[in-house]
Amino acid sequence: MLYSIKMRAESGSRHISGAERIVERREMAQVMDALTRRGLEHPNGPAENVTVTVRHITRPLLTIQALPVRDPKVQDMDEARRVLDAELRALGLQSAPVLSLLYGLREPMRGAVLLHADNLQRLEPDQQRGVRATCMDYTGNSGEGKNHFKEALCLASKVASCPQIIGELCISDDPDYTTGYFASRDRGYVRIHHIKASGMQLGGRIFLFRGEPGSLEQCMDYLEHQPVMVCME
Ligand code: WAQ
Ligand code: MG
Ligand code: MG
Ligand code: MG
Incomplete structure (x- = not known):
C-alpha cells in the first residue's frame, strides 16, 4: 500500500515551501516528521503553519x-538568457514574451503558469495558484535533506512525460538559489546557472502546453494526480 505525503508551509496567505513523497506505510512517520521540519525551517520562513496531508494512492x-x-x-545572466533563448526558439517559440512572463512573476505562486505554446494564452484555471505538478517521487528515495537539483529533476521528468507539455522553464523562489533549468523530452534537463541574481525573491515556473483544446483537462489531471515514480538509472 502506498501513500502520497504532501507538505506545504505558509505564513498568512504567503506560500513558503512545499514538498512531497510517495512512501509505504512503514516509512510514513519518519517522512512526515522530516517534511514538517523542512516546512518549519525553510529560509523563506518563518512559517506560521505547516500542513501535512496523507493520501492513500489508488x-x-x-x-x-x-x-x-x-x-x-x-557564467553570467547574459549567457543564461542566450541559453533560454535558444531552447525556446528550438521549440518554435518567440522567446521574448515567454521570458518576460517568467521574469515578471512577482506574486509567489504555489504552482506553475500553464502557457499555450502557440497563442501564449495562460490556461491555468486559477492564475494566483497556478497548476501544480504533484504526486511523484524517486524509486529508492532515501529522503536525505533538501536537494534542489534532485527534486527539480524529479518534477521536470514527470512534467516532460506529460504528452501535452512540450517544455518547462524554472527559476527557484529561494533567494540564494540562482540555478534554474529548461526541460523537455527532446532536450532533457538543461541546468541554467545564473538564471537570476542572488538575493532575489523572484521565482516561478512555466509549463508550455501544445495539444488539442479538449486535452487540457487530461493534461492537468496528469500533472496534478497521476502518481509517477522516477528512476535514476
Ligand atoms: N508544480 C508546479 N509549480 C511549482 C511546484 C509544483 N509542484 N512547486 C513550485 N512551483 C513553482 C512555484 O511558482 C515556485 O515559486 C517556483 O515553481 C519555484 O519553486 O539543476 O527550487 O521549489 O540545480 O523554489 C531548480 C534546480 C530548483 C536547478 C527549483 O523551485 C538545478 C526550485 P522552487
Ligand atoms: Mg517551493
Ligand atoms: Mg520546491
Ligand atoms: Mg523554493
Missing part, C-alpha cells in the same frame, strides 16, 4: 526514467 503508478541532464557552461 491510481496505478507509472514508472519513468529521469531526463538526461545537461550542464552547459553559463
Whole structure:
C-alpha cells in the first residue's frame, strides 16, 4: 500500500515551501516528521503553519526514467538568457514574451503558469495558484535533506512525460538559489546557472502546453494526480 505525503508551509496567505513523497506505510512517520521540519525551517520562513496531508494512492503508478541532464557552461545572466533563448526558439517559440512572463512573476505562486505554446494564452484555471505538478517521487528515495537539483529533476521528468507539455522553464523562489533549468523530452534537463541574481525573491515556473483544446483537462489531471515514480538509472 502506498501513500502520497504532501507538505506545504505558509505564513498568512504567503506560500513558503512545499514538498512531497510517495512512501509505504512503514516509512510514513519518519517522512512526515522530516517534511514538517523542512516546512518549519525553510529560509523563506518563518512559517506560521505547516500542513501535512496523507493520501492513500489508488491510481496505478507509472514508472519513468529521469531526463538526461545537461550542464552547459553559463557564467553570467547574459549567457543564461542566450541559453533560454535558444531552447525556446528550438521549440518554435518567440522567446521574448515567454521570458518576460517568467521574469515578471512577482506574486509567489504555489504552482506553475500553464502557457499555450502557440497563442501564449495562460490556461491555468486559477492564475494566483497556478497548476501544480504533484504526486511523484524517486524509486529508492532515501529522503536525505533538501536537494534542489534532485527534486527539480524529479518534477521536470514527470512534467516532460506529460504528452501535452512540450517544455518547462524554472527559476527557484529561494533567494540564494540562482540555478534554474529548461526541460523537455527532446532536450532533457538543461541546468541554467545564473538564471537570476542572488538575493532575489523572484521565482516561478512555466509549463508550455501544445495539444488539442479538449486535452487540457487530461493534461492537468496528469500533472496534478497521476502518481509517477522516477528512476535514476
Ligand atoms: N508544480 C508546479 N509549480 C511549482 C511546484 C509544483 N509542484 N512547486 C513550485 N512551483 C513553482 C512555484 O511558482 C515556485 O515559486 C517556483 O515553481 C519555484 O519553486 O539543476 O527550487 O521549489 O540545480 O523554489 C531548480 C534546480 C530548483 C536547478 C527549483 O523551485 C538545478 C526550485 P522552487
Ligand atoms: Mg517551493
Ligand atoms: Mg520546491
Ligand atoms: Mg523554493
